[in-house]
Amino acid sequence: MRLALAVILLTACGGSDEKLPTGPIAATVTDYDLTIDLDSRATHAKVTATITEAGDCWQLPFRGGAPTKVTMNGKTAEASVDGTTITACGAGFTTDKPLVLELDHTIQLTTLATTDVGFTAKTDADHNAYDYLLSWINECDRFTPCDNRPDQFAHYHYDVTHAAGTTARCPGIVTDVSATETTCDFQFDGGPTYSTFGVIASAAWTPSDLGTWAGVHVTLYDRASTGVAAAIDPTYHTGYLTWMQSMLGPWPYGSELRVLTAPTYWDGFEHPGNIVLSDGLAHERGSYKKPVEHVLDHEMAHMWAGDQTTLAGTYDFMWKESMAEYFAYAYEDMMDPTAAPATLGYWKAASAAAAFYPVPGDKPALVDYYGDAYGPGPMVLFRQLEVLTSRDQVLAAIKSVLGHQHALSVDDVVAALAQSTGLDLTAYSAAWIHGSGKPAWPTVQVSYTPGTGTGTLSVTQVTSTDKRCKFHVALDGDQAGQQTLVAVDTFRDGLMQAIPVATPSYPVTNIVLDPLGECLVYGAAFVAPARFNPWQAQR
Ligand SMILES: [Zn+2]
Secondary structure, three states, X not given: OHHHHHHHHHHHHHHHOOOOOOOEOEEEEEEEEEEEEOOOOEEEEEEEEEEEEOEEEEEEEOOXXXXXXXXXXXXXXXXXXXXXXXXXEEEEEOOOOOEEEEEEEEOOOOEOOOOOOEEEEEEOOOOOEEEEEEOOOOOHHHOOOXXXXXXXXXXXXXXXXXXXXXXXXXXXXXXXXXXXEEEEXXXXXXXXXXXXXXXXXXXXXXXXXXXXXXXXXEEEEEOHHHOOHHHOOHHHHHHHHHHHHHHHOOOOOOOXXXXXXXXXXXXXXXXXXXXXXXXXXXXXXXXXXXXXXXXXXXXXXXXXXXXOEEEOOHHHHHHHHHHHHHHHHHHHHHHOOOHHHHHHHHHHHHHHHOOOOOEEOOOOOHHHHHHHHOOHHHHHHHHHHHHHOOHHHHHHHHXXXXXXXXXXXXXXXXXXXXXXXXXOOHHHHHHHOEEOOOXXXXXXXXXXXXXXXXXXXXXXXXXXXXXXXXXXXXXEOOOOOOEEEEEEEHHHHOOEEEEEEEOOOOOOOEEEEOOOOOOOOEEOOOXXXXXXXXXXXXX
């Protein structure tokens, strides 16, 4: 009887004074608004979310400055921070209304290792000040409480205060409100946090109109001394964007692209519709044959591969870099064929020096391994497979997984490639893509025995026998043009082969392994270069 009475009393009490939910809130962030003064880095952050589980306390990753004026839905909230998260508690919030968390803080003048990830306030080589707010995978909580999981999409609004004479640009529709205030409103389908958090400002840019490339109006923000403008051929990139849109659908970010140069740590970065390029690219040597052309195409590919379709998880990083590299390379190969072999050579050199597999089973910190994705990634995921099948089949696979907003894993890409090529890629993926420690790529021994009418090319793969592929061996003579290419397919035909070759009309004086850059296969005597980061800008 007592128990029944208690229940009745509680029910009556609940009826007259609605009980607010308690406990941890689960919510999906829909909007990030940053009001930021670039000189002081004083920031007002506003995070809007849809509540999926009611409660009174919301925890989000946060590594900004000490927060003040913390409110939830406009009312003062209790907040605590522990260096990696903020927990804000209010009166209790139900699922029928958006949740709005606001606070003031100062963005820290710090970066991730030696990269630009974080906030940079430096000067360029001509002594002009520039600022760069740069996110990355799992890094948006430097600027605001942020759900930093890679697979999340949101809308963004920036209200940037800066010195008069400084130009500030960020993803979205840009409005120069006054000489000292610029807003960027990003209301497209949504952008991932790794790239859509990005504000860059400089007093040194002269904007130049590069025309309309396949429906996209392009403006370059650059200093004359960089040489970048002179290295951009609008006709080449118009063809590229026409080709890309024919495969992947319309440019995902309105009808505008801004390209901005600065002395950045990386060659380029794919902020949606607001691509940043290293101002040293035009003078880069020993990487791509035409670094500006290649890197700009790489970053434009990311609008679809990385931004519109994003990463399912941190260790899916390699597919977006592999696709961006492969699209830039494939277009070079079709339209600018002297540039394509240099790209393949760069990939192969970087691969030989790599310290981690494309999807590293040992899970190093992203900053310690991401550079190793740029060489092996496009080689093992796309180049080796186009050699085993065809470029059309590889592009069809990529097309099948891009063109709409979603999160994608490396395994999803491999499944699409298997479907499109008809190859069973189970063993291939296990051998080439996944692994722990420094990758060991296959080495082969090659010899040629001349004969009457027919000679024999002997090929034996002596290491990493689980890694199979297809490549050519060139039998060269001393004179220009004396070359016979012999196809070797260890994927289908095994590790030891004696291949009959019609005897060339010239004496064979030199044997070249993989002259077409078709596989990460190396000679037994090959000495790998020291590890280097292919995407780090040279200056
Ligand atoms: Zn990239």
